[in-house]
Amino acid sequence: MSGACLVTLNPSTPPRHAAIAAAHLNGQHLVQPGWRGEAETGAPVSVVIVPGWRNSGPGHWQSLWAARIAGAVRVEQEDWLQPHRSPWVASVEEAIAAAPHPVILVAHSLGCIASVHAVEQLRSKPAGSIAGALFVAPADPERRALFEDFTPVPANPLPFASIVAASSNDPYCPIRMASAYAKSWGSTFVRVPSAGHINVESGHGEWPLGWALLGALAALAPVQAHSA
Numbered sequence: 001m002s003g004a005c006l007v008t009l010n011p012s013t014p015p016r017h018a019a020i021a022a023a024h025l026n027g028q029h030l031v032q033p034g035w036r037g038e039a040e041t042g043a044p045v046s047v048v049i050v051p052g053w054r055n056s057g058p059g060h061w062q063s064l065w066a067a068r069i070a071g072a073v074r075v076e077q078e079d080w081l082q083p084h085r086s087p088w089v090a091s092v093e094e095a096i097a098a099a100p101h102p103v104i105l106v107a108h109s110l111g112c113i114a115s116v117h118a119v120e121q122l123r124s125k126p127a128g129s130i131a132g133a134l135f136v137a138p139a140d141p142e143r144r145a146l147f148e149d150f151t152p153v154p155a156n157p158l159p160f161a162s163i164v165a166a167s168s169n170d171p172y173c174p175i176r177m178a179s180a181y182a183k184s185w186g187s188t189f190v191r192v193p194s195a196g197h198i199n200v201e202s203g204h205g206e207w208p209l210g211w212a213l214l215g216a217l218a219a220l221a222p223v224q225a226h227s228a
Contacts, residue, residue, distance in 0.1 A: 045131055045218060046099035047072040050092055052109025052139060053147070055080045059200045061207040062108055065214070073099065075111070083110060085117060085149045092118035102131035104217050109172060109197065112138035112164075113150045116185070120154045132217035133162040136210060137198040138181055140173040155184040162187040163213050167195035167202075 047069050049062050055077075056062040066072045075095050077088055092114050096103050107115040112135040119130065141147035164187045166178030175191065182189035190213065196202025198210075 044071075044101040046101040046103050047214075048092075048095045048099060048103050048105050049074045050095075050105060050107035050111035050115050051075065051077075051080075052107075052111040052137075053080065053083055056108060057200060059205050060108075061198075061204055061210055062106065064206055065106065065211070083114075083147065083149070085114070088114040088150075089117040089121060093121055096122065096130065102129045104131050104214070105133035106136075106214065107133065107138075108136045108199070110139045110141075110147060110150065112136070112181075113141060113147075113153055116154045116158075117150065119158060120156065130160050132160050133158065133187075134210070134213055134217055135162065135164045135181070135185075135187065137166055137170050138164065138173055138178055140177045143172065153181070157184070157186040161217055163190060163217065164188070165190040165192055165198065165210065165213060167191075167198055168193050169195070170197050172197055 047065075049066050049072055051060075051062055051074070062074075066074050073095050075091050077083070077091055079087070088110075092105075092111075096105075096118065105115050115133065115135070139147060139150075141150040141153060162185055164178055164182035164185070166173065166175055166189070168175050168191060170178070179189055179191075181187070192198065192209065195204065198204050198207070204210075
């Protein structure tokens with residue numbers, strides 16, 4: 001597995017976060033199939049799954065993980081085809097605030113951007129704690145007029161452990177933009193060669209690599225929970 005991607009350590013990435021992520025990528029502590037939503041210490045976490053534009057279908061790794069993880073919450077949007085920032089972000093905020101345990105966000109595509117906007121909104125108000133975030137194939141709203149409402153994308157460092165996983169040939173976001181997101185957010189950056197948009201269309205159903213990354217965040221959950 002370690003030969004399938006490149007882990008980039010950004011200057012703003014806490015070394016411990018990156019070291020744990022790299023260890024998981026090297027196969028040292030892969031999450032077992034029976035993982036049911038607890039950190040490695042046994043502390044419970046709430047996994048909040050945030051799909052992107054047009055939602056994630058039944059064969060998408062987000063849908064498969066939602067069925068596998070006990071207590072996972074899937075964010076639902078009223079309009080998946082005509083996304084608008086205010087209602088999309090509000091749906092993410094509500095899921096975070098309602099979670100009974102520290103949250104790990106698992107976002108894909110435009111869901112990543114909505115999640116980061118939600119974190120920005122929650123900085124100024126009481127909210128549930130966030131333990132980490134896995135951002136997969138984040139969208140670039142400036143490349144599609146349909147997503148323009150989500151610009152500008154927040155660029156403040158995130159106050160919790162996070163990983164950005166992106167493909168070298170994603171049609172929705174150049175790899176350099178995904179890398180820039182990771183740098184500004186203080187995230188560990190995982191470059192996945194030729195993986196498209198990391199969805200069903202590009203051949204990613206269960207996606208074991210992503211499952212391992214989720215485990216890296218679960219390992220940090222007991223010590224990295226922060227109020228947004």
